[in-house]
Amino acid sequence: MPMYGYHGRILEVDLTEGRVEPKGLDPALVRDYLGGRGLATRIFCDEADPACDPLGPDNVIVLATSPLIGTNAPTSCRGHMVFKSPLSGFIGSSNSGGSWANAFKAAGYDALVVKGRSSEPVTLDIGPGEARLLPAADLWGRDVHETTEALSGGPGNPSKVLCIGPAGENLVRIAAVANDRNRVYGRCGPGAVFGSKRLKAVRVSGREKTELADRELFRSGLDQAVYLLKQAPVTKRLLREMGTAGLVELINLIGMLPHRNFQDCTHREADVERISGETLARTFLERAGGCFLCPIGCQRHTTVPGRSGPDEKGEGPEYETTVLLGPVCGIYDLESITRANYRCNELGIDTISFGGTVACAMELFEKGLLGPGETGGMDLSFGRGETLERLVRMTAGREGIGDRLAEGSFRLASSCGSPGLSMTVKKLEIPGYDPRASFTQALGYMTSPTGACHLRGGYAVSLAFFGGTKEIPRYSLLQSPIAIRNMQNVGILQDSLGVCRFTGYAFATDPWVRMASGATGTDFSAARLEEIANRVASLERLFNVEAGATAGDDDLPARFSDLAIVVEGKERSLSSGDKDRMRRDYYAIRGWNDEGRPTPETLGALRVRRRG
């Protein structure tokens, strides 16, 4: 009997032994974990020792697709990667759009498991009916774009390439893995894990179709989704017109736009306008673009003037990159931000963690904790946009001060004796929303399994726009735990369905229920999907607890308690008592004890088993 929505196959690769072999996918696994993040997390937790060295051969990378990938469900192109993070030492979980995940599914697999470590650089080549390891010494040292071009094989070749750049090869802890040149699995340092395994790239091609169990049911969900995406202004045109950076001015309006390593949220309006999505659209934007099967089109295909030759073309910046390479570093120079974004894409670096690390270095420099002797004479003062591009190159190559930036902000600040100047949770850099301006977002950063991430931790910004009845949820100690749990669960489901966050602004679960049930023949009701989200959250937590996480790791840097910002005329900071209360309530809602450990009752009710 066919396994509708799936191929029923996992490709397992042991790089130490040079072994590549397909294995069967247990149907019970996908009924309980769906696909994408859920499936990858379950397989990873079965395969990886929580105590393993993230950059050693025992770390495991799992990449999973979903039952909707391979169908024509809107935005169903997003693969999910799980590994132990070399930045945090806890679970790493990263998601990307692009066309690689779809091509991998078309090669006949639902998930890829990579173990061990090769003695020499290799490319994993997966074609119809065959998968093999190829030498990649000639690609080692090449950037993401060069590697993609070398492996793609030119026009007409359907191969899709997932690869690292020099940053991953050099074990830069904030290194990314890219597909389609500029779509990245950015957060938590997956590029360094690829580099540690000497895995330069994974090339895929294939034509296997994903069979649907109930076409009519699937179609009813698809039609509804497509209709609703065309109704909501944000998915119909706003993201296409302005990109995600259309949010920059609005986040400033509500006092949430961080400045100078999160020292405050105070900006001149004219400065913010210089880096807005509107300004980008008016200046460097050539055209909008979309990922595979995406009607929304938030990509920014841009051009900046050439320094001495022709104009430079590339992609970005989107919101997070604009803010982290911009105001967080005291920079409002859109051209410098855009160029640095291009270099991060080429060399394979996460722009959020890079911006957060540079901002930390700038504050250390400002405070005299990092001297010109250590920076090679470079002036790392806040606001110097011209330093960004050079710092990306130095970080990817681990040259000079770049060798210390490559370790991420926590290790950099700790090496200067001031870990408190690293704006991180679980050593992962905080994205572009100040947690003091939304307690809900703060709790999301605190309880995200991966560290400070707006995608794994839950995205509370829409609450800030719409408010509540009388009490504003973004400052509500009572409402924040349940609000952020709900947002996290929506994110787990979207990551497990292989679809984009932005669909959530056009419709909720119902179209996905019909598409997932129609694709698989399994009744993925809203209640069942909610149970899956709770199961995945508790499994991620269990891995972290077994890797050593305690409630103390679910905390923000002291700056957010000690230094208030002014929002709507009121001073806002997060006291220890407020954080303790929200964290305790959140744990209770999740069914975890006061230390954040899932209780035996919770694990039993959700049928979450330990490793193996």
Next chain:
Amino acid sequence: MTVKVKFFASFRDVFGVRERDLSLPEGAPVRSLLEAIADSPRRRAEIFEGEALKPLVVVMKNAVPIGSLEGLGTPLAEGDTVAVFPFMTGG
């Protein structure tokens, strides 16, 4: 009293300006301000659905969503700033 209204995103095109000052009677509610700026059928259709605020239109008084205040009945005072924009996201 004079109240400032700021437009963001596509509403800058719809209303033709980034911001403008409006004179309103003392204590006038947000509804009065929105009625004043909705001075053509097209502009009205962007803001209102019948007499209610159109879904996915965000209105803030001094950076606080009016949904957390008194909705369209929220009273305005001299020097207030009202922001009006279509719901936008990013991240």
